[in-house]
Amino acid sequence: MNVNKELCMLCQTCAAVCPSGAIEVTEMDIILTKCTPCGLCARACPMGALYE
Ligand code: SF4
Ligand code: SF4
Structure with missing residues (x-):
């Protein structure tokens, strides 16, 4: 999975649903x-x- 950082507003929703703990939202x-x-x-x- 990749992220478009121009669209991301750092809301942390994705980190909350990830079953693998693979997302760190600070950066x-x-x-x-x-x-x-x-x-x-x-x-x-x-x-x-x-x-x-
Ligand atoms: S923090 Fe995650 S869910 Fe929220 S806008 Fe960024 S990529 Fe999307
Ligand atoms: S494992 Fe986490 S980062 Fe990877 S696709 Fe699933 S929810 Fe997204």
């Missing part, structure tokens, strides 16, 4: 080694900022 990084990728964060993001 909006996704830890790719932990990402399955299940797609839950992309569906939860209100800004459409997450993409595969």
